[in-house]
Amino acid sequence: MKNVLKDTQFNTYYFYEEAGLFLFDYKPSTETMSQAEYQTFIEELKDLTLEKKPRFIVDYSVHRMYIVDPEMQEWTVQQLAPAWIGFGLQKYCQILAKDLVSNLSGQQTVQEAHKIPNMFETKFFESMDHALGWFGISVDVDI
16 A cells, blocks of 8 residues: 655655555656755655665656765765665665666666665666566555
């Protein structure tokens, strides 16, 4: 069952407890997101995932318009990866953004994380069905 953890101007956070699935969905309003607002989002994401300790995370970037610059890509990885490794995240995937530049900046952020030892598995998908199949879970995700 889907549980909406938080709904903000830029993102909605969901948790599917039975499957151990945490999902965050970007809104088109991310086009106007400032760097400070992006940092607040990452801090919220870290806090919520530390609270729920999911096995799987879906970064639903289809509507993400915010472009993460290289400095913020590194900062993002420093904030999230150690916390997620610490609680035993198994797999993280990103459903690709429709906007090419947003898509590339998201992929670069994940590639930055691959430099970290003991990194959880990561993958990119164009559909939710493929992501859930990779996780090996069956969940009715309706976003």
